Amino acid sequence: MPEAAEEVKKLDFSIESLLQPDYAPIIDRAEKRVVEALVTNPPEVSYDPRRYNENVEILSFPVAVILVSAIASEYVKRRFALAEARRAYNLLRAEGAEKIIEVANKFGWRIKLSSVNIGLEKFDFSLHFIDYLRNTSLFHEKEWKLVNRPVIKGEVYLSKQDVARLLQEEIRRHIESKVDPKMRSILPEKIIEWAESLKNGYAEKIREETFSVGVFSPSGVESDCLPPCIR
Numbered sequence: 001m002p003e004a005a006e007e008v009k010k011l012d013f014s015i016e017s018l019l020q021p022d023y024a025p026i027i028d029r030a031e032k033r034v035v036e037a038l039v040t041n042p043p044e045v046s047y048d049p050r051r052y053n054e055n056v057e058i059l060s061f062p063v064a065v066i067l068v069s070a071i072a073s074e075y076v077k078r079r080f081a082l083a084e085a086r087r088a089y090n091l092l093r094a095e096g097a098e099k100i101i102e103v104a105n106k107f108g109w110r111i112k113l114s115s116v117n118i119g120l121e122k123f124d125f126s127l128h129f130i131d132y133l134r135n136t137s138l139f140h141e142k143e144w145k146l147v148n149r150p151v152i153k154g155e156v157y158l159s160k161q162d163v164a165r166l167l168q169e170e171i172r173r174h175i176e177s178k179v180d181p182k183m184r185s186i187l188p189e190k191i192i193e194w195a196e197s198l199k200n201g202y203a204e205k206i207r208e209e210t211f212s213v214g215v216f217s218p219s220g221v222e223s224d225c226l227p228p229c230i231r
Contacts, residue, residue: 018063019190025056027194030063034198037083038076038205044086065178070195072181073206081179085172092164097124100163107170114157118150123157127166132156135166 017023029052037043049057061084068080092100097113104111110128117123129151136144150157158166184192199206 015066015187015191018066019188023059025052026059026063029056029060030067031194031198033060033064033084034067034071034076034080035202037080038202040083042086043079043083044090045083047087047091065175066183066187066191067195067198069179069181069183070187070192071199071206072184073199075206076199077176077179081172081175084175085168088171089164089168092167093161097160100125100160100167103167104163107167107174109170111163112155116157118157121150122159123150124160125158125163126152126155127158127163129154129156132158132166135169138169 018027033045036045047057052060064080064084068076092103101111101113104127109131111131112126114123114126116126129146132149133146136146142148146156184195
């Protein structure tokens, strides 16, 4: 996530550093993150602060992204992104409202605390409908359709769990965008070997699949097609 990148900068991390013996725990944790994404169903990366210190946990994420990039498998990329996003979802559900707002703002969301009662339900947040639609474009459940949500003046009212779920989708796409197979050509040979070892060790779990992902384009929405509450 964006805030994770800021922490990595503070720790003065570089790809070349990974070849140093002191970074072995980070490599180990990064490999475990990728493996968990492959073997869990649904995909999810665990979080155990008692087992790994904070720096290892922070640095192992970009290293895992590097390994997934080096593996160069669309299937692994999708599973890894979903696994990490599901982990983020579970962590966000335990966070306070202010932290959720902070994370959402990192992605440019137009979100506000609301604490509003509509009917018998209490809603913790309001989110601009464009941000809502962008992150529900792949959801098929009726409950996520805009017509089934309370919308006032272009703001969609949501519970904390709903916002965490939408952030999961945002984070999933963000992680996928960071995985770049072209990176493989500039990586040290040792890192390529680590990636190949992972790929070969879990070959039975890795299947190249074709994914068809729809993309929501706000610019493609005609205002006349929108309900009056959000025009």
